[in-house]
């Protein structure tokens with residue numbers, strides 16, 4: 001019999017995370033004529049970049065061990081009640097939304113809705129988000145979410161430059177009562193766009209010739225004022241007026257759109273999304289209809305499907321950086337879809353009446369604080385405010401001492417002043433404690449007596465109060481009972497295909513398992529309820545988590561340091577390029593402004609390079625898909641004086657380990673440049689090789705790809721950057737939470753979307769050194785198994801030296817199209833009928849599908865996918881041989897809906913069975929697309945981005 005300690009299940013999680021078991025792995029190896037995983041890696045990963053030592057992360061932990069270790073860390077955080085404000089407020093996530101959206105894999109494991117027929121649920125939630133934004137801001141058009149308020153402000157500045165008629169001005173003005181972190185991010189963004197910035201009193205605007213200006217409403221210290229005269233001054237110079245606004249205040253206040261604003265942006269955090277020590281939260285961005293083609297981010301629009309039914313899709317910019325590259329409006333790719341959905345459901349849940357009551361209650365409490373101040377002889381800075389009261393000349397040291405005792409945080413970064421922001425979670429009892437902290441105990445000046453006193457005194461002048469109705473659309477009125485809300489959420493969820501239905505083999509996106517144990521900690525109050533600017537001592541647990549995760553990522557990447565600020569991959573690219581530029585400036589090489597980018601690169605690469613003020617020079621690829629070394633050397637040499645860097649993805653987006661990657665790094669270094677290695681494909685490197693080992697200088701990691709953070713239907717994400725030591729002083733810093741770096745920030749919060757980092761922590765802890773390597777190996781095995789199994793039926797576009805692919809493979813559909821007229825789009829949609837999400841379509845090569853199965857898919861699921869692809873190939877054959885006409889066959893009619901099937905006269909030359917139940921696997925597990933194929937052209941010609949009136953859905 002075994003000893004007790006031998007009866008442990010420590011490697012249990014590896015077996016659960018890695019889809020194929022040992023026997024399945026052996027079967028797949030056999031199909032590839034291989035004896036072992038070792039041999040596969042030997043044949044696939046170039047010898048000269050293979051790590052010789054294992055990772056030092058240690059043994060894998062069970063779910064229970066990892067969770068209890070993390071719980072101990074979490075308990076090092078002290079959750080004080082926060083009155084800090086500055087863009088982050090307490091909020092209650094309605095429990096029905098918490099459990100059924102935030103904690104529900106049907107919502108959090110979905111992908112960005114590029115395949116709209118199987119994404120109508122989250123598209124509807126996002127359309128509601130846009131409608132809510134438009135209503136509250138008073139604008140004509142809104143996008144479906146940016147990364148945070150500060151970056152949204154930076155995007156507003158960039159858009160102002162694009163659309164302003166004041167072409168000669170290079171000056172952007174920032175009001176000095178803007179949140180400080182926003183100022184930091186906007187100034188950083190201005191640097192390499194070459195804009196001048198002035199931060200000052202808004203009254204100055206009269207004398208300034210600006211292309212745009214940013215105002216905050218209400219101001220960061222609480223002031224509410226009429227922006228109309230300021231906006232007129234901006235317009236007098238043909239400048240663009242951008243307003244960063246607080247969403248909750250807009251429920252009561254006159255909308256910035258009604259004051260003439262051109263762009264209104266801000267955070268939707270306080271609409272039900274926990275503060276999470278900084279994120280993730282969705283930013284909103286609203287503007288004039290006239291600027292729709294210049295708007296950053298994604299806009300959801302209504303089009304129609306083949307049956308003429310209204311159907312939603314991402315409009316205009318769907319893949320805009322992929323198409324326009326360095327000319328794109330922005331580099332936004334992953335945004336904050338899951339969080340936007342939560343905010344949108346929050347508005348649906350509360351409705352206009354509930355929100356009004358809430359906003360009035362918050363405002364009343366602020367008025368009570370101000371009244372108490374007056375009663376105690378303390379100066380209140382502004383007459384008009386919404387939720388934030390700034391107290392001047394108060395005994396700050398005393399207040400801070402009492403606050404410490406009462407375990408509350410107030411805003412303390414102001415000179416000789418303290419500010420407090422009230423929120424949805426503040427109760428009358430909290431308010432009583434707050435008054436005692438601010439003004440000392442009092443028997444007579446109480447919440448009740450003050451409430452009595454202020455009730456008849458409106459604090460905001462009539463002209464600044466909202467007269468217009470908000471949220472008039474039926475969706476904000478229909479779901480008042482919890483039963484109705486629950487069913488609405490479920491109904492939308494049912495329209496979306498997520499990882500809890502079937503494999504989503506999206507090349508470059510790494511849709512792996514997001515294990516439940518990894519997800520559990522993110523809603524623990526110790527992680528969820530910390531304000532990002534709370535004193536560091538209160539965040540000791542977070543600090544330990546960050547340090548540990550940084551150390552692990554240093555080990556995995558082979559770099560010297562990791563910066564956790566960027567909250568998407570594209571933002572990591574931008575941050576990494578800034579580090580390069582600032583480093584080069586520090587060694588008197590600021591003239592280096594050329595960025596080499598291979599033609600195969602992801603569209604965010606050139607878009608980010610442009611934002612960092614770099615000129616993109618494209619390097620060609622050869623016939624085998626590899627970077628053309630001669631072209632690279634030639635261009636590096638030609639631009640030697642100006643060469644800043646190369647951006648290269650490894651393994652390449654063509655799905656192979658280029659043999660010459662070390663040489664590529666050497667050539668760039670030889671001509672004085674730096675190597676940016678796009679880490680989106682880290683899933684093919686972890687434990688096998690690493691960017692630092694290969695010779696790169698900086699990379700971003702997509703924690704939402706390789707390290708198990710779910711995609712959330714299009715965000716959240718985390719894009720930390722790893723750097724070699726010489727770049728470490730140049731990673732982003734933060735002007736509110738000061739750390740080692742003195743650089744400006746690229747995101748609002750110092751540690752980006754900190755509250756989702758426990759997911760990656762759990763992932764690494766539970767896999768350990770061995771499991772992490774095993775995950776990479778099996779990801780490569782799965783991809784090669786698919787490539788091999790499909791290669792008889794479709795050409796595999798690129799393979800490495802031994803005919804192997806990396807962790808993904810490109811299936812070339814162009815010959816089939818030539819022969820049968822069936823396109824990659826038809827095949828993508830037909831896959832829906834077979835119960836699968838389409839792989840990445842036409843990236844990086846038009847007319848192809850890029851398949852990345854990840855290690856998490858079992859052989860059984862891979863076989864179902866392979867079977868579907870082969871069956872589709874045979875269907876295409878029936879079209880090319882004329883058995884099915886080219887204008888009526890199951891491929892071009894795909895996807896099929898229930899509406900198709902119940903039609904009385906079925907006129908197609910194939911059966912209903914073939915239409916909807918093309919395989920046995922589908923019979924057992926059918927997914928019904930909610931709409932038929934959507935008309936893209938119609939949607940873009942007739943852009944309509946707000947909620948339809950209900951009767952549009954009838955018939």
Ligand SMILES: *Cc1c(COP(=O)(O)O)cnc(C)c1O
Pocket residue numbers: 332333334508509568569570571602604605649653678680681702717719
């Ligand atoms: C996903 C991806 C990115 C962008 O990451 P986001 O988080 O979506 O901004 C960049 N490069 C490559 C190769 C990618 O696959």
